[in-house]
């Protein structure tokens with residue numbers, strides 16, 4: 135059950151998505167870009183700083199309420215929602231948890247207002263599921279750090295003004311896992327946006343390579359401890375995975391809604407295909423799996439909030455809960471969107487109809503922020519530890 139506040143935010147987000155996203159999402163997919171102005175409109179309503187405290191210009195929503203709103207944006211367009219996710223999730227959360235007072239005052243209002251669009255550069259060509267093996271390095275120099283290396287699959291690559299870059303610092307205290315998190319201006323000398331990937335789905339999202347060639351940053355661009363950046367990234371994944379879970383629920387819901395409308399309108403053998411038991415059975419299982427996924431996401435959010443407020447997170451650790459939520463929701467989205475394509479028959483395979491895009495978009499939710507295999511490892515470890 136949603137609270138009154140959650141319902142109000144949900145309605146605001148749903149109206150926004152219906153008016154500003156749904157009508158153009160297909161065009162964005164075809165031209166491989168969403169309109170930059172949509173970010174200004176989102177910022178104007180506070181949707182780029184949903185969990186940022188009010189004193190820094192945000193809406194100060196709790197995680198569960200944020201996820202309720204976020205599902206609506208993902209239902210509208212998965213590519214845009216990924217940008218919304220990075221701007222609201224991992225970057226401000228790491229700053230809030232580990233940044234200095236000065237960093238929070240400087241960066242959080244800039245993110246919440248949309249003045250600065252953020253990115254998160256952890257993965258490398260040889261370091262995806264195992265980010266501890268990254269090779270990007272940050273070397274101490276007079277007054278700060280010099281960063282060199284290459285990042286892969288960076289979302290918001292060409293759009294971002296500031297990138298949270300993870301780089302090996304070589305600090306002795308954390309051994310091989312000594313990695314720092316640095317706020318890097320994307321117009322800094324030596325920072326280059328490389329190849330833009332041609333992706334199966336999320337085509338309006340910019341996924342790029344980033345090269346850092348001796349990029350100099352001042353000391354105040356290091357967030358937290360120079361050796362603990364990887365820990366911060368992994369902590370942020372607990373929240374990030376709940377976000378991707380909500381994204382997957384949004385995509386799946388869009389597919390179900392299209393499938394219901396189509397199955398009522400499409401006639402074969404003289405009657406709507408919705409009247410056939412086989413189609414109804416598909417729709418029932420789709421709806422049930424979506425509801426179960428959403429429940430797991432919200433349960434994960436509750437556990438995460440309890441942990442954040444210093445209370446126990448229940449019998450299952452938060453990390454395992456958020457992994458379960460993403461696993462269930464992403465596999466549900468992949469399956470539901472495929473079923474929706476089947477319900478559309480031949481039309482489902484056509485670009486003019488909305489479900490093939492949803493099927494392409496759903497796939498990546500099983501990959502980023504932890505593949506399904508990695509999530510099963512995380513859950514299995516917590517069961518057998």
Ligand SMILES: Cc1cc2nc3c(=O)[nH]c(=O)nc-3n(C[C@H](O)[C@H](O)[C@H](O)COP(=O)(O)OP(=O)(O)OC[C@H]3O[C@@H](n4cnc5c(N)ncnc54)[C@H](O)[C@@H]3O)c2cc1C
Nearest residue numbers: 254255256257262263287288289341502503504505507508
């Ligand atoms: C569209 C898109 C956007 C992205 N955006 C970002 C971003 O903004 N920032 C960022 O830092 N990264 C981003 N990523 C990267 C993403 O997080 C990684 O692709 C993901 O973590 C998987 O890493 P990998 O691709 O190197 O796969 P690999 O780690 O090489 O995995 C390959 C296969 O091996 C399996 N595998 C690996 N290790 C194990 C194991 N121990 N046990 C069992 N199976 C295993 C995997 O499950 C997978 O099936 C993005 C990726 C995509 C596709």
